[in-house]
Structure formats: structure tokens, C-alpha cells
Amino acid sequence: MLDKQSGDEQIFLKNCWYVAAWDHELLDGKKLERTILEKSLVLFRGESGAYVALNNRCPHRGAPLSMGRIEGDCIRCMYHGMKFDALGNCIQIPGQERIPGSMTVHSYPVEERNHLVWIWMGDPALADPDLIVDYAPLGEPEWRGLPGYLHYKASWLLIVDNLSDFTHLAFVHTNTLGGSEEYAYEAKPSVIERLDNGFRVERWHRNSDAPPYHRRVIPDKDAKVDRRNIANMVIPGMFFMETMFAPAGSNDDSLESTRQYRNCQYMTPETRNTTHFFWNYLHNSNIDDPNIAISLRDSLFEGFYEDKDIIEAQQVLLDTDSEFRLRTLEADVGLTHFRQTLRRKIQEENAASPATVY
Ligand code: FES
Numbered sequence: 530m531l532d533k534q535s536g537d538e539q540i541f542l543k544n545c546w547y548v549a550a551w552d553h554e555l556l557d558g559k560k561l562e563r564t565i566l567e568k569s570l571v572l573f574r575g576e577s578g579a580y581v582a583l584n585n586r587c588p589h590r591g592a593p594l595s596m597g598r599i600e601g602d603c604i605r606c607m608y609h610g611m612k613f614d615a616l617g618n619c620i621q622i623p624g625q626e627r628i629p630g631s632m633t634v635h636s637y638p639v640e641e642r643n644h645l646v647w648i649w650m651g652d653p654a655l656a657d658p659d660l661i662v663d664y665a666p667l668g669e670p671e672w673r674g675l676p677g678y679l680h681y682k683a684s685w686l687l688i689v690d691n692l693s694d695f696t697h698l699a700f701v702h703t704n705t706l707g708g709s710e711e712y713a714y715e716a717k718p719s720v721i722e723r724l725d726n727g728f729r730v731e732r733w734h735r736n737s738d739a740p741p742y743h744r745r746v747i748p749d750k751d752a753k754v755d756r757r758n759i760a761n762m763v764i765p766g767m768f769f770m771e772t773m774f775a776p777a778g779s780n781d782d783s784l785e786s787t788r789q790y791r792n793c794q795y796m797t798p799e800t801r802n803t804t805h806f807f808w809n810y811l812h813n814s815n816i817d818d819p820n821i822a823i824s825l826r827d828s829l830f831e832g833f834y835e836d837k838d839i840i841e842a843q844q845v846l847l848d849t850d851s852e853f854r855l856r857t858l859e860a861d862v863g864l865t866h867f868r869q870t871l872r873r874k875i876q877e878e879n880a881a882s883p884a885t886v887y
């Protein structure tokens with residue numbers, strides 16, 4: 530059933546896959562109430578193992594289905610007992626034979642890939658699982674990491690901005706992920722490639738101290754390193770980064786003497802001004818030592834709380850003055866391209882089906 534809602538057509542891209550949850554959030558029959566693109570949803574794993582995502586609002590009197598009871602792959606509203614199948618059809622009304630056609634809830638396509646649960650908020654007929662931007666290292670045995678989640682009281686676009694410009698590492702994360710303010714002055718991007726679905730950036734920082742998060746997990750803590758980051762920002766808000774640390778001056782393109790990380794981050798709008806932020810920071814050395822993954826996850830939490838502090842404060846201030854226009858520096862070429870591309874895709878989507886909001 531279409532659930533019409535006006536006023537948000539211009540904000541979100543709908544016909545694409547978003548990360549809705551880590552699979553561990555739905556373990557053991559847990560019902561997860563989560564708002565995505567300003568829709569309250571209930572997510573759960575049915576007893577067959579199938580993932581189910583339904584509009585959370587019972588069509589009878591509007592009670593949350595997230596307070597309901599899972600029965601097989603169905604859910605029963607625990608107010609007056611109506612039961613809905615995985616497709617959102619009402620299949621039982623206690624004390625009533627006739628089931629009116631209006632008693633349905635919207636069912637959202639869901640897919641699991643490498644521990645991430647993906648959801649399609651747009652037209653279900655267009656939900657092609659091949660469009661999921663799967664991140665292979667999450668499923669590869671040579672990479673280890675721990676999944677993370679943070680809730681932001683800020684627009685996902687401000688987090689995209691943050692991740693798009695590495696100069697913030699120098700100032701926001703001097704003592705955690707960055708390592709020094711010098712990073713902002715000396716580590717210029719060597720490549721920024723504009724892509725149809727986002728952008729790619731490559732950045733070197735040579736002959737520098739290892740940043741604290743890396744230092745904590747390596748034996749030779751004082752050796753100078755060359756650091757290379759290659760990052761991809763992908764519409765509607767996904768970030769993938771390869772980080773390599775090589776001994777300073779080694780010019781080691783074979784990467785044999787390097788330490789490497791693989792990092793994925795997903796910004797899923799909860800509302801226009803709040804965001805679900807999922808990530809995993811993976812490493813491939815000493816993978817049998819669980820303390821490395823724990824140390825990296827703790828370091829990343831530390832760093833992301835620094836981002837969260839400044840971004841949420843930025844959102845509060847931006848909310849006080851709708852007239853203020855964000856300005857750009859040369860380093861903002863990637864994020865500017867991202868915002869323009871996203872805006873164009875949203876306009877194209879709205880032109881194709883202007884009134885359809887699921
Ligand atoms: S509100 Fe759900 S059955 Fe009445």
C-alpha cells in the first residue's frame with residue numbers, strides 16, 4: 530500500500546538501497562523499531578530466517594507493530610491481535626471473518642549482505658538486489674573488524690561533508706585518527722575523480738609519525754610512515770576507504786611491507802536532521818589477535834565522537850538560521866560534486882514518479 534506523505538520528496542533519494550541495520554541487531558528474534566527516511570519501521574528476522582521490514586504503524590488504530598509478537602514470518606499486533614504476514618497483508622483479525630483490503634501495511638524489500646541488512650525505501654518493483662553496493666572485505670576471511678553504530682543528531686549530508694574532506698583529520702582528530710595538524714598543510718589530495726555515483730579521492734602523507742590509532746597496534750611505534758588513503762564516497766551516503774601505511778621512503782608499491790586497513794561507513798538518514806551511522810574498520814595483520822580489532826574499534830569510536838561533537842553543534846547552529854549558505858574551499862570539490870549529483874538524482878527520481886512516496 531502506498532503511504533502518502535508530502536513535503537519530503539525533495540530531500541531523500543528513495544530508489545536505492547540503504548543500510549538499515551547490522552544483522553546482530555536482529556539476533557534471537559529481536560524486533561527493531563527504526564526510523565529511516567522519516568518512516569517508522571519494524572524490522573525482524575522471521576522464524577524461517579527471512580528478513581522482514583514493515584511500516585511500524587498498525588493500520589487498525591496505529592499501535593506500533595514493534596510492540597507486537599513474531600509468529601513464524603508474521604507479526605501480530607499486540608493491541609487487538611491483528612496478524613500480518615511478511616508482505617504486510619493482514620491474515621487474521623480476532624473475532625472477525627472479513628479482512629478489509631485496506632488492512633495492510635507497506636512491506637519494504639530487505640536483503641542481507643556480509644552482515645549488513647539493506648532496505649529499499651522506494652518503489653518495490655525497482656528493488657534490484659544487484660544494485661546493493663556490497664563491500665567485499667566484510668566477507669573476506671583475511672580481514673577482521675568489529676561492527677559499529679552511532680546515532681547522530683545531524684543531517685547525513687553533514688557527515689558526508691565531514692568524511693569528504695580529510696583536512697578535518699588534522700584539527701578534529703589531532704590526537705586520535707589524524708596525528709598532527711601538519712596533515713592539513715602537507716597532505717594534499719593527489720587525485721579527486723568525479724564519478725556519476727560520487728567521487729574518489731587519493732591522498733598521501735609522507736614521512737610522518739604514525740597516527741595514534743595505528744600506533745597502538747604496531748610494534749615499532751616511532752618509525753616514520755608514508756600513509757596513503759584512497760576513498761570512495763558513493764550516493765546516497767556510503768564511504769569506503771583503503772588505508773595503507775608503508776615505511777617512510779620505501780615507495781613500496783608492492784605493498785609487502787605495509788600495514789593495511791579497509792573501512793566502510795554508511796550514513797542512513799533517520800530524518801532530514803538525524804542519521805544512523807554504521808561502520809567497520811577492518812585490518813589484515815595479526816588477525817588471530819582479537820585485541821587489535823578491539824583497539825581499532827575503540828580508537829574509531831573515540832574519533833567518531835569527536836566528529837559527532839562538532840557536527841551536532843554545527844547542525845544546531847545551522848538550524849538557527851535558514852538563510853545561511855554554506856561556502857566552499859578548494860578542498861570541498863568532492864563534497865560539492867556529491868551534493869550536486871545527489872540533487873540531480875533526486876530531481877530525476879521525482880520527475881519520474883512525482884507523487885509516489887512509500
Ligand atoms: S491497533 Fe493493532 S490491532 Fe488494533
Ligand SMILES: [Fe+2]
Pocket residue numbers: 691697698701702832833836
Ligand atoms: Fe572525522
